[in-house]
Amino acid sequence: xxxxxxxxxxxxxxxxxxxxxxxxxxxxxxxxxxxxxxxxxxxxxxxxxxxxxxxxxxxxxxxxxxxxxxxxxxxxxxxxxxxxxxxxxxxxxxxxxxxxxxxxxxxxxxxxxxxxxxxxxxxxxxxxxxxxxxxxxxxxxxxxxxxxxxxxxxxxxxxxxxxxxxxxxxxxxxxxxxxxxxxxxxxxxxxxxxxxxxxxxxxxxxxxxxxxxxxxxxxxxxxxxxxxxxxxxxxxxxxxxxxxxxxxxxxxxxxxxxxxxxxxxxxxxxxxxxxxxxxxxxxxxxxxxxxxxxxxxxxxxxxxxxxxxxxxxxxxx
Amino acid sequence: xxxxxxxxxxxxxxxxxxxxxxxxxxxxxxxxxxxxxxxxxxxxxxxxxxxxxxxxxxxxxxxxxxxxxxxxxxxxxxxxxxxxxxxxxxxxxxxxxxxxxxxxxxxxxxxxxxxxxxxxxxxxxxxxxxxxxxxxxxxxxxxxxxxxxxxxxxxxxxxxxxxxxxxxxxxxxxxxxxxxxxxxxxxxxxxxxxxxxxxxxxxxxxxxxxxxxxxxxxxxxxxxxxxxxxxxxxxxxxxxxxxxxxxxxxxxxxxxxxxxxxxxxxxxxxxxxxxxxxxxxxxxxxxxxxxxxxxxxxxxxxxxxxxxxxxxxxxxxxxxxxxxxxxxxxxxxxxxxxxxxxxxxxxxxxxxxxxxxxxxxxxxxxxxxxxxxxxxxxxxxxxxxxxxxxxxxxxxxxxxxxxxxxxxxxxxxxxxxxxxxxxxxxxxxxxxxxxxxxxxxxxxxxxxxxxxxxxxxxxx
Numbered sequence: 001x002x003x004x005x006x007x008x009x010x011x012x013x014x015x016x017x018x019x020x021x022x023x024x025x026x027x028x029x030x031x032x033x034x035x036x037x038x039x040x041x042x043x044x045x046x047x048x049x050x051x052x053x054x055x056x057x058x059x060x061x062x063x064x065x066x067x068x069x070x071x072x073x074x075x076x077x078x079x080x081x082x083x084x085x086x087x088x089x090x091x092x093x094x095x096x097x098x099x100x101x102x103x104x105x106x107x108x109x110x111x112x113x114x115x116x117x118x119x120x121x122x123x124x125x126x127x128x129x130x131x132x133x134x135x136x137x138x139x140x141x142x143x144x145x146x147x148x149x150x151x152x153x154x155x156x157x158x159x160x161x162x163x164x165x166x167x168x169x170x171x172x173x174x175x176x177x178x179x180x181x182x183x184x185x186x187x188x189x190x191x192x193x194x195x196x197x198x199x200x201x202x203x204x205x206x207x208x209x210x211x212x213x214x215x216x217x218x219x220x221x222x223x224x225x226x227x228x229x230x231x232x233x234x235x236x237x238x239x240x241x242x243x244x245x246x247x248x249x250x251x252x253x254x255x256x257x258x259x260x261x262x263x264x265x266x267x268x269x270x271x272x273x274x275x276x277x278x279x280x281x282x283x284x285x286x287x288x289x290x291x292x293x294x295x296x297x298x299x300x301x302x303x304x305x306x307x308x309x310x311x312x313x314x315x316x317x
Numbered sequence: 318x319x320x321x322x323x324x325x326x327x328x329x330x331x332x333x334x335x336x337x338x339x340x341x342x343x344x345x346x347x348x349x350x351x352x353x354x355x356x357x358x359x360x361x362x363x364x365x366x367x368x369x370x371x372x373x374x375x376x377x378x379x380x381x382x383x384x385x386x387x388x389x390x391x392x393x394x395x396x397x398x399x400x401x402x403x404x405x406x407x408x409x410x411x412x413x414x415x416x417x418x419x420x421x422x423x424x425x426x427x428x429x430x431x432x433x434x435x436x437x438x439x440x441x442x443x444x445x446x447x448x449x450x451x452x453x454x455x456x457x458x459x460x461x462x463x464x465x466x467x468x469x470x471x472x473x474x475x476x477x478x479x480x481x482x483x484x485x486x487x488x489x490x491x492x493x494x495x496x497x498x499x500x501x502x503x504x505x506x507x508x509x510x511x512x513x514x515x516x517x518x519x520x521x522x523x524x525x526x527x528x529x530x531x532x533x534x535x536x537x538x539x540x541x542x543x544x545x546x547x548x549x550x551x552x553x554x555x556x557x558x559x560x561x562x563x564x565x566x567x568x569x570x571x572x573x574x575x576x577x578x579x580x581x582x583x584x585x586x587x588x589x590x591x592x593x594x595x596x597x598x599x600x601x602x603x604x605x606x607x608x609x610x611x612x613x614x615x616x617x618x619x620x621x622x623x624x625x626x627x628x629x630x631x632x633x634x635x636x637x638x639x640x641x642x643x644x645x646x647x648x649x650x651x652x653x654x655x656x657x658x659x660x661x662x663x664x665x666x667x668x669x670x671x672x673x674x675x676x677x678x679x680x681x682x683x684x685x686x687x688x689x690x691x692x693x694x695x696x697x698x699x700x701x702x703x704x705x706x707x708x709x710x711x712x713x714x715x716x717x718x719x720x721x722x723x724x725x726x727x728x729x730x731x732x733x734x735x736x737x738x739x740x741x742x743x744x745x746x747x748x749x750x751x752x753x754x755x756x757x758x759x760x761x762x763x764x765x766x767x768x769x770x771x772x773x774x775x776x777x
Contacts, residue, residue: 054759076321081589087582092332103324104590148586206673 002030003065005156006051011060020046023060023212028156028189031242033182035198036191037293038208044191045084046211048160051189052081077106080154084161086145086190088133094120094144095129099149105152119147132162139170146174150181151165157181159190160178163197195293197212207297215300222271223288223291224266226299232270233261235276235285247276260283321591325599326606333570334607339614346615348620355629363507372416372438375406382453386445390630393438406430411480421446423453426473432480439474447472510523550697552640553724556648557696559612560655560716561689567608567656568663568682574604575667575758584758593755596662598747605656612652640723647732648719654736657687658743665750668757671764677766692716699725708735711742749774 004027013021021043028034036044049055051062063071066078088097095116102112120126123143125136133141142165150157158191162178163171171194178201182188192198198205207214207224215222223229236259245260246251249268254261264273277283291299326331375396376383384446387395396415398406409415410432417431419442427446450472578584584761587596589728663682692713696705707713708721714735721727752773757765765773 049585054585054588076590079589081586083582083585083589085585087583088586089332089578089583090581100324100328101586101590103328104321104587106320 003069003071004028005030005064005066006066006189007061007063007065007071008047008051011047011050011057013043013050013055013058015046020211021050021057024206024208024211024213025060026054026206026213026216026256028187029204030187031182031185032203033178033190033201035205036189037193037195037198037202037205037297038206038214039193041210042193042208043211044193044208045155045160046210048084048158048189048191051158052079057152059202064156074156075106076104077152078155078157080105080149080157082146082149082157082159082162084164088141088145088148090134091132092133093130093240094136095123098144099132101148102151105154107152110272113147115151115153117148119151123147132285138165139167142166142170146177148185154186156187156189159188161192162190163194164167171197199293205293207300214297219293222293222296222300226291226296229266230264230270231261231291232264232273233259233287233289234281234283234288235259236281236283239290240281244280246280247273249273261289319595322595322599322602325591325596326602329574329600329603330606330608332574333604334610339611343614343618346618347621347625350618351625370703370718372436373414374417374419374438374442375401375409375415376419376421377403377406378420380419380446380449382449383445384498386449390441393441404750407479424450426475428475428477428723430477430479432478434476434478436476443472443474446666454462477532523772528598549724550699552644553694553696553720556719556723557689557693557716559616559648560652560719561686561693562615563612563652563656564606564659564685564689566611567660568685570604570607571600571660571663572667572673572679572682575664575754576670576673579668579670579758580673586723588755588759593758594751597661597751597754601660601747604660608651608660609649609654644719644723647722650736651715651718651739654739654743658711658715658739658746661743661746661750664755665757668754669760669765669770671760676764688713689716692720696720696724705731708737711739714739 006028008027009025010023011021011025012019012023024043024047024309026034036047038044046055050057064074064078065071066074089100095113098108098116098120099112102115103109107115117126117129119128125140125143128136128140132146136144146159146162149159162174166174175197178188178190188203190198199219204216204218206216207222215225217225238257238259240255240260242253242255242260245262247253247254247262249265250262250273251265252263265271274286372392373394373396375398377398379398384395387393401409403418406418407430410418410430413432417429417438420428420430427443429436429442505712523553578587593601617721663684665674666678666681670678673679683703688707688710692704692707695701695707698704704717704721704725705727707717708727708731718727718732718735718739722732754769756773757770
């Protein structure tokens with residue numbers, strides 16, 4: 001297995017009386033999309049800023065291994081960054097701005113111009129390249145900002161809240177773009193609070209709350225971690241109680257007007273469960289349900305509320 | 318210079334030095350300046366009976382040697398006498414059909430008969446006749462062209478005012494029918510080297526007839542020295558004035574640039590790509606060049622307006638500022654170093670400003686103008702102790718050094734020490750400003766206190 005692109009170990013950051021990040025550790029593997037997920041105030045942006053060297057961690061280590069076997073400080077051309085606190089030069093034409101950011105990341109003038117035009121064409125902004133940023137809609141400004149962060153084809157892109165301010169259509173567009181970039185070999189770390197979008201995109205997820213890790217892993221791993229495997233609903237004739245349902249490997253059983261449902265225990269084969277239910281009831285329908293990331297997060301928090309004054313993003317699209 | 322530093326410098330230069338805008342501003346400056354010049358000329362000639370774009374004069378006797386030169390002066394029209402007598406021409410002056418009669422012989426004073434005491438065109442006539450006489454004289458004595466150019470002396474002018482009653486308060490200095498000698502502007506006089514031997518220095522007073530060439534002596538006459546001193550003082554004042562303008566422009570560029578980037582939230586994306594020190598270094602280079610460019614455009618505009626004034630007066634000549642290549646070179650070096658030094662200060666302070674509209678800290682930036690103002694107040698005394706000290710103090714050196722070099726007599730060691738101290742200060746300020754800039758540029762929502770900034774500097 002290749003070395004992780006990024007390894008963080010027990011990083012911490014304190015702002016005056018607030019412990020913004022408290023002992024976060026994770027790795028990002030080459031070619032994956034890794035998501036930092038959590039409500040506002042969870043500490044995601046602080047982690048991202050530490051990863052980009054904008055602020056220093058009070059404790060812990062951050063190391064990169066981009067393009068080599070040994071950890072090394074990344075070159076500007078290897079990193080891309082879309083900050084949460086974003087903005088570009090408002091009174092300067094879009095193309096010139098993009099070329100400038102390409103130049104800052106080590107591109108030649110010609111290469112930056114070529115890449116800028118290619119991306120503007122791809123995002124439907126080719127006819128606006130000579131316009132000043134101020135004249136673009138918010139969504140189009142967001143696209144230009146996004147282009148500026150990945151124009152130089154970095155090996156590793158860090159995108160802080162990439163879906164913020166986008167309408168559903170543009171959210172879908174960005175999902176496709178990010179998948180394409182990943183399929184092209186780019187490793188991506190993104191932070192977001194729109195869990196439904198992240199669920200559709202991320203290979204692995206780190207759930208955060210109040211600066212601490214809540215859960216980490218792939219989606220199935222998260223489900224297992226909160227013991228939220230597959231939930232089955234059976235449509236059966238009424239007239240029975242919970243005690244009448246005797247199915248090994250099915251727990252947390254609830255009875256409703258048109259049947260009953262329960263959680264399939266870890267490691268239990270579905271055909272075993274189906275055979276037992278079929279032996280007891282006439283089955284008119286079966287529905288499989290899985291916990292969403294949102295549900296997993298809520299379940300994982302348990303009695304620990306999210307950060308003050310924040311809401312966990314529900315379905316975004 | 319690294320590619321990134323170069324890219325930042327060019328970016329900042331192009332952001333603030335926009336040639337099209339500069340040209341438009343330049344044209345506006347010329348138009349407004351030209352308008353003001355025209356208005357002032359009009360107001361200055363209200364007393365003249367025939368103000369127009371030009372005046373009509375007659376030479377009695379005719380002076381055909383000046384025809385070629387006067388043809389180039391569009392504001393003076395020479396009217397042929399047509400055999401008219403002096404009495405007939407005088408009548409035309411009184412009637413307003415003619416602005417004046419010029420009577421000039423082969424030597425001696427030039428006599429002008431006119432209705433106004435101080436006709437604006439008298440200097441043009443005096444200059445042209447002076448040059449014509451000198452050419453004649455120098456050619457007859459076989460002097461070289463260089464000697465002839467250096468040998469310039471003013472021709473005295475006498476103005477006779479006619480057709481106008483004297484004012485009761487005596488302000489009409491030249492009464493009707495009375496001839497009087499008018500002062501003419503001082504003209505630098507230099508004597509051809511072969512004539513300088515064993516000749517005592519002499520003073521050529523304005524309006525006096527110049528002594529014969531044989532009577533002039535020394536390398537330069539006192540008048541020439543005085544004229545050179547005045548020219549040097551003008552040059553020094555110009556340099557300090559341009560420095561003041563450049564510092565002000567630099568202040569506005571850095572202030573707008575840095576606070577604008579904070580406001581537009583550009584900073585984080587740039588800092589993630591380049592180090593803050595590289596960013597501020599690129600800014601300093603680009604914005605200093607932009608300031609110098611804007612100052613040069615401003616100076617050019619001023620020169621055009623000056624020449625416009627001269628043109629309206631019929632004298633098309635470059636100003637005498639006593640500036641040679643060395644003076645200009647030293648000024649450019651000092652200006653560049655000074656602007657870099659002040660830009661370090663501006664960038665560091667601007668980076669700590671949260672909201673430029675409300676921050677009290679914006680006023681601190683104007684402190685930079687004070688040292689240049691102080692130099693301005695003593696620029697006419699270039700060898701005073703105060704100026705000597707200011708030339709060595711880095712805060713005032715960028716303005717004081719070139720001004721004193723032009724108008725005073727600094728020792729070579731003073732120049733060297735001044736430049737060395739200035740460069741050392743720049744290196745120190747660059748590091749300190751880089752640290753404050755690095756931390757301040759990413760702060761939003763509050764401004765760091767002076768104590769915090771001092772801590773950053775100490776930790777640096």
